[in-house]
Amino acid sequence: MRIFDPHIHMTSRTTDDYRAMAANGVQAVVEPAFWLGQPRTNPGSFADYFDSLIGWEPYRAAQFGIRHHATLALNPKEANDPRCRGVLDLLPRYLDKDGVVAVGEIGYDSMTPAEDEAFAAQLALAISYELPALVHTPHRDKAAGTRRTLDVVAESGIEPGRVAVDHLNEVTVGLVRDSGCWMGFSIYPETKMSPPRMVEIIKAYGTERILVNSAADWGHSDPLLTVETGKALLAAGFTADDVDRVLWRNPVEFYGQSGRLDLSETTPGATFAGSSIARGGS
Ligand SMILES: [Zn+2]
Numbered sequence: 001m002r003i004f005d006p007h008i009h010m011t012s013r014t015t016d017d018y019r020a021m022a023a024n025g026v027q028a029v030v031e032p033a034f035w036l037g038q039p040r041t042n043p044g045s046f047a048d049y050f051d052s053l054i055g056w057e058p059y060r061a062a063q064f065g066i067r068h069h070a071t072l073a074l075n076p077k078e079a080n081d082p083r084c085r086g087v088l089d090l091l092p093r094y095l096d097k098d099g100v101v102a103v104g105e106i107g108y109d110s111m112t113p114a115e116d117e118a119f120a121a122q123l124a125l126a127i128s129y130e131l132p133a134l135v136h137t138p139h140r141d142k143a144a145g146t147r148r149t150l151d152v153v154a155e156s157g158i159e160p161g162r163v164a165v166d167h168l169n170e171v172t173v174g175l176v177r178d179s180g181c182w183m184g185f186s187i188y189p190e191t192k193m194s195p196p197r198m199v200e201i202i203k204a205y206g207t208e209r210i211l212v213n214s215a216a217d218w219g220h221s222d223p224l225l226t227v228e229t230g231k232a233l234l235a236a237g238f239t240a241d242d243v244d245r246v247l248w249r250n251p252v253e254f255y256g257q258s259g260r261l262d263l264s265e266t267t268p269g270a271t272f273a274g275s276s277i278a279r280g281g282s
Contacts, residue, residue, distance in 0.1 A: 001230045001243060004028040006251040007134070007166060007184065007213035008223060010057055010068065011036075011049075017216070017223050018064040024227045028067040028263055030255060031057060032105045032134055035077045037218055043086035046074070050090075054099045062266035069261065071104035071134045079118035080110070088121055095129040101258040102126070104134025105166070108145050111138065116152070123156035132162040132257045134184075137172065139192075146172040150179045162257055164211055169193060173201055177209070182254055186215035187225040195225065195232040202233065207245045211254060 003026045010018070010031050021029075031053055033046075040046060053070040061068035072094050074087040094100060103126040108115050126133040135153065138145035146165065153163050165176045166184030169192065176183045185201065187193050193201075198212060216223040230243045255261050 001025045001227065001240075001247065002027050003226050003230065003247045004030075004251040005213050005223070005226050006030050006164075006211045006255065007032055007186065007215050009034055009215070009217035010061065011052065012218040013216060013223060015060075015064075018061065018066060021223050022064040022066055024224055025230075026066060026223070026226065028069075028251075029061065030069050030071060030101060030134075030251070032071040032102075033073055033075065034105055034217065035075045039081065040078060041081075041083050043084065043090050046084070046087045047090055050094050054094070054097055058099060065266050067263055067266055069099050069101045069255065071102035072100055073104050073106045073122050073134075074118055075105055076107050076109035076115050076119070076136060076138075080112055080114045082114075085118075088118065091122070091125055092129075095125060095131060098260055098262075100131070101255040101260050102132040102134045102164075103129070104164075105136040106133060107135040107149055107165075108138045109136075111141075111145060111148060119152055120156060123153065123158050126162070127156065127158050130259075132164065132254060133158060135163060135165045135181075137165060137167050139167070142169065143171050143175075146175050150175060150181070153179070153181065161209075164254055166211075166213070167192070167215070170197070170201065173205060177205060182209045182211055182250075184211040184213060186213050187229055188215070189220060189222050189225070195229040198229050199232050199236045199238075202238070202242075202246065203236070207242055207250070209250070210246055211250055212246055 058068040078084045106122040160180030164182035164184045214223045214225045
């Protein structure tokens with residue numbers, strides 16, 4: 001089983017995680033920029049974080065033979081802090097870089113006017129930089145949040161096939177399927193989606209436009225839940241080809257729209273070279 005985790009925060013994970021992921025077939029990851037728990041107080045703090053996501057973390061992943069890409073954005077939660085608004089001015093410089101395969105995570109946390117503004121501005125950036133967008137849906141008030149998210153996406157004029165709406169569940173999947181956007185599911189150890197629930201969703205909705213991720217971060221989470229979902233799909237009678245589509249070919253197709261996915265072999269012996277990440281084929 002080869003696995004591409006399309007949403008995982010490796011900055012918060014250990015080398016034991018990288019080792020276990022590689023041993024279980026995880027060959028590629030996308031790390032979205034997000035809220036680090038400790039609030040940031042100025043755009044410079046984000047600049048260093050973005051540099052780390054496109055420089056240091058791919059190097060760390062390569063030590064384990066894992067290909068690493070990033071999505072960059074001002075996350076919805078910190079969009080509410082006026083001190084962080086300058087991040088929107090920093091982004092254009094970063095969205096041009098190799099290794100950046102989407103704008104994200106954007107979307108809503110508490111659905112405030114400041115979040116509205118940052119969400120719309122960053123969808124516009126996705127359009128002008130010809131990048132897909134990774135959109136986070138709020139954990140509270142999920143159905144209303146997802147509806148409003150889809151309205152903002154539609155108003156922006158971005159092509160729905162270039163948008164992934166993430167953290168869906170049984171209540172929100174239908175809305176997103178009907179919108180033409182990609183459907184993202186985060187599989188967690190205790191809360192939200194589990195491997196058995198994911199199997200039922202794929203039975204009901206099929207494998208097209210489905211993305212399954214672990215969204216592992218600094219909280220209680222498990223980077224191997226993509227692998228567990230693959231095993232649960234096989235146990236439920238799905239073919240190895242179905243599993244490969246969901247866990248590998250779908251993320252390749254979605255992020256491949258950036259023209260910047262490089263899935264060539266990593267070179268574990270390579271030295272850290274700052275920003276010299278080679279551009280791959282489209
Ligand atoms: Zn996330």
